[in-house]
Amino acid sequence: MSDHTISITVNGKTEEHTIEPRLLLSDFLRHQLGLTGTHVGCEHGVCGACTVLFDGQPVRSCLMFAVQANGHEIMTVEGLAKSMGNLHPLQQAFWEAHGLQCGFCTPGILLTLLPFLAENPRPTEAEVREALSGNLCRCTGYQHIVDAALLAASRMEFGN
Amino acid sequence: MKPAPFEYIAPTSLAEALTAVRQHGSDASLLAGGQSLVPVMNFRLAQPAMLVDLNRIPELDYVRREGNGFIRIGSMTRQRTLERHPLIAQYTPLLHEALPYIAHPQIRNRGTIGGSLAHADPAAELPVILLALNGRVQLQKSGGARWVHGRDFYTDLFTTARAEDEILTEIELPPLPPRTGVAFTEVARRHGDYALSGVAAVVTVDERAVCTAARLVYLNAGDTPISATQAAALLVGEQADEEVLTAVAHATQQEITPTTDIHATADYKRHLAKVLTVRVLQQAFTRAVNE
Structure with missing residues (x-):
């Protein structure tokens, strides 16, 4: 089976890699690039843990092949904080509102909420719950995640 | 890696893609959004020898x-x-x-x-x-x-x-005729899940709010989308009174064939289809009259 060489921009950095076409984008990010913040849960598009931004829009990275990202821009959870100890306002809100327990689902949830809040800066609780419907969390019961999202939304400067 | 190996091409024009599917025939699968194909490839339930990716056209x-x-x-x-x-x-x-x-x-x-x-x-x-x-x-x-x-x-x-x-x-x-109302609804266990039952209604009425044409189409009610043409025909000549809508909802039961699965029994899906039918018809009639 023929390998393909792709050029891909991840968190602002463009790299070339030669890969098998069957390599999932999620596995490419984790194994080739070492960006293990993208979590892999169900690997068939149900749990949302592997959500990343593809050209700014949230997608399941387990339902795409890395070769399809050739020439495109990916953002993973590692791209959120500007530096160590300097959390993104969305991450800060999750910390303060106890929006995570084990943290496995958190990267996917952050990257689902980032474009959602950019488009809906003043969401209702119901809208936040609907936006989160594609991300499973088995610890929190979602209440603190919703609180964190609303807290982040209340700090309008977030995202800038 | 989860999926079985395959060859991959990403044509940049429709002509190129058509040539590829002609050459590779049943060995090739077309990759559109991949949200159904990639899961079954991850389970190796599908193992196409070649993927023709349509995303660069x-x-x-x-x-x-x-x-x-x-x-x-x-x-x-x-x-x-x-x-x-x-x-x-x-x-x-x-x-x-x-x-x-x-x-x-x-x-x-x-x-x-x-x-x-x-x-x-x-x-x-x-x-x-x-x-x-x-x-x-x-x-x-x-x-x-x-x-x-x-x-x-x-x-x-x-x-x-x-x-x-x-x-x-x-x-x-095609464009909808004048005085046509539409409605869709479904019931799923959780938002975003596959629905247990769902129905779309399209209703056209005349100046007196009498139905002149109607379509009712169901999801998860058979092997294909099911258009309940005989039940919908009962609406023609009628107004949206409750008795008529209930009779139509009962008549659809002859045309839908839902099956029992882990999510719901066939009986429950039939019950949902009945309830949803009345609901979408009321909405579609109202919208048609207000059009």
């Missing part, structure tokens, strides 16, 4: 409205794009209403209208909408094209009239 991504009111949608248009498209909101309100029921935003960002229609999942929303709106799909192959009505496109479970050397390229939705 910009000529299949468009929404247009013609002078005669027909809406034309390129098959690789993302569901999320359609959800936000002003032409879809204004001229095909039924499609606009159904799109948010499809899975989650992350899925709709990748999923395409053509991919969902060609996948032919009887629990999916878009095939139901195609039939309810009396739409057609264009199937192209090297050196030819044909149009197939939605009602003739679905032949069996996950099976369509599309031949393996054909690509679904365009969806055509």
Whole structure:
């Protein structure tokens, strides 16, 4: 089976890699690039843990092949904080509102909420719950995640 | 790695893609949004020898409205794009209403209208909408094209009239007649899950609010999207009174054939279909009268 060489921009950095076409984008990010913040849960598009931004829009990275990202821009959870100890306002809100327990689902949830809040800066609780419907969390019961999202939304400067 | 090995090509024009499917025939699978194909490849339930990726063909991504009111949608248009498209909101309100029921935003960002229609999942929303709106799909192959009505496109479970050397390229939705109301609803265990039952209604009335034409199409009610034509015919000549709608909802039971699965019994799905039928018909009648 023929390998393909792709050029891909991840968190602002463009790299070339030669890969098998069957390599999932999620596995490419984790194994080739070492960006293990993208979590892999169900690997068939149900749990949302592997959500990343593809050209700014949230997608399941387990339902795409890395070769399809050739020439495109990916953002993973590692791209959120500007530096160590300097959390993104969305991450800060999750910390303060106890929006995570084990943290496995958190990267996917952050990257689902980032474009959602950019488009809906003043969401209702119901809208936040609907936006989160594609991300499973088995610890929190979602209440603190919703609180964190609303807290982040209340700090309008977030995202800038 | 999860999927079995395959060869991959990503043509940048429709002509190139058509040549590829002609050459590779049944060895090739078409990759549209991948939101149904990639999961089954991850489970190795599908092991295509070749993937022809349609995602780099910009000529299949468009929404247009013609002078005669027909809406034309390129098959690789993302569901999320359609959800936000002003032409879809204004001229095909039924499609606009159904799109948010499809899975989650992350899925709709990748999923395409053509991919969902060609996948032919009887629990999916878009095939139901195609039939309810009396739409057609264009199937192209090297050196030819044909149009197939939605009602003739679905032949069996996950099976369509599309031949393996054909690509679904365009969806055509005719304009709705005046005084036509539409409605869609479904019931799912959780928002974004496959629905247990769902129905689309299209109702046209005259000046006296008497029905002159109606369509009722069901998801998860058989091996294909199910158009309850005999039940819908009972509406013609009638107004939206409760007795009539209840009688129609009962009549649909002769035409739908839901089956028991881990999510719900066939009886429960039948019950839902009845309740939802009355609900969408009330809404569609009201909208038709207010049109």
